[in-house]
Amino acid sequence: MARNDRPLSPDLQIYRPQLTSVLSITHRLTGIALSIGSPLLVCWLIAAAAGPSAYATLHGFLASWLGLLLLLGWTFSLFFHLCNGIRHLFWDAGYGFDLQTIYASGWAVVAISIGLTLSAWIISFGMEG
Amino acid sequence: MIIKSSDQLPSVTLLKRFPVPRNFGVVPSSRIERGKTWPAPAGATRVKKFEIYRYDPDSGKNPCLDTFEIDLDICGPMVLDALIKIKNEIDSTLTFRRSCREGICGSCSMNIDGTNWLACTRFIRDTAQPTTIYPLNHLRVVKDLVPDLTHLYAQYALIEPWLKTTSPDPERERLQSPEDAEKVNGEDGKGPAACILCFSCTSGCPSHWWNGNRFLGPAVLLQAWRWLADSRDEATGERLDNLEDPFRLYRCHTILNCTRTCPKGLNPGKAIASIKKMIAERRS
């Protein structure tokens, strides 16, 4: 029968990180990061509804170095989760399961999400006040 | 960087393992300790080191990692040849499963250099220095490289892997068109019926690591698809009812370690997506 006194063979401790598992866990981590950031969106709307002083306090935090760092993290999380999410939707429709497409689309997601993050920030800094 | 088939080896290794502590989440009785080293014979020129997981149930000790140095000039080309040589000439207590030595029986599946493959079809020249050999992941270890597959076989029995019909038996065979047969056998012979039940995929699936008691895993789900896709089977609805469960099927998050590691080049990830599509289709 099942013997629980036998040792368990190692798994995460020794398995090789591959594009498959690394992008999958990144998709989950960016999703969790976005979930943690979503209350901020609600706070932002509530602050906007409350008036200019409440809004200014929130904006002050967002413009600080910590706020900007968090926003950078959230922007990357958003674009990565969005691009990889689209990749997931193609899989759900049944397309793209051969290894070559899995790998090519995976690298494309990494490149596009980094590209979108950088573009978003560069364009934002270039915007007229 | 683009992998075209599962037998292609990665050209670059950025990380050999995830950056977690060596004994992350491991109970004290499963912790792996340092083992013995068996040096190569004198005068050996092409020396290869093998670090192999050892566990002796009769000793009462923890598992350990033994290092064997092999002279490749007097060894066969495959990892299984090295294991047999170690057992014959160095340490006869080394225990592992093996049979056909040609990649068709599925006995010698194990974790080699961090990924699961068959020892008899892995060339030694394609392995790292040292080559690390562990049993299949997250399974109870009977001895050395032999995992307890009882639970996996029980999960396989759960999906009732046989033809289920209600219509009366015909005079001769139940007929099947070549197109329908291709769904089961695959146009390149790599359809779900070609699975050798080596369980490399299931033991490489993180979702099966965390929820293996309830999640069926890629090998079993690939076989479930084999019967769903078979035009001669008449119990499709019943099979889908049995599978539609948040844990049995829906713990699959399309991680795709399974398709990456299959030693026979099969595609369990795609089969599982087909099962999910079938379930979604029957309610719209």
Next chain:
Amino acid sequence: MAHKETRSPFDRTQGLGSAREGVGHWRMQRVTALALILLTLWFAASLIARARSDYGAFIQWLDTSLTSVLMVLLLIALFYHMALGLQVVVEDYVHADHIKMPTVVVIHLGCFALAAAGIIATLRIAFGR
């Protein structure tokens, strides 16, 4: 002393039988994902365009019918998708039923509350606070 397992391996894999459901959750996760592709791209583009704007410009933007409708749709899709996603994460890693089940309930209630708060704030801005 190791616990002696008396149930047969087959009986243990049977568990409590198949739940015969799960596709609803799977489908809504994908439906909200499709909605979110368009809505988040709109939201990100709108924020980038107004990256250096002041409070008045934001209120002017949020005051229009189209923006209010899209913002409400974004909040609904976002928090529904988030609740479903976090539920799956908890089910994956938490196995003790007495912790897992209340946590999933709290996640759903929390997301509903955040969505409600965000929608009301949006409507307050739209209807002139």
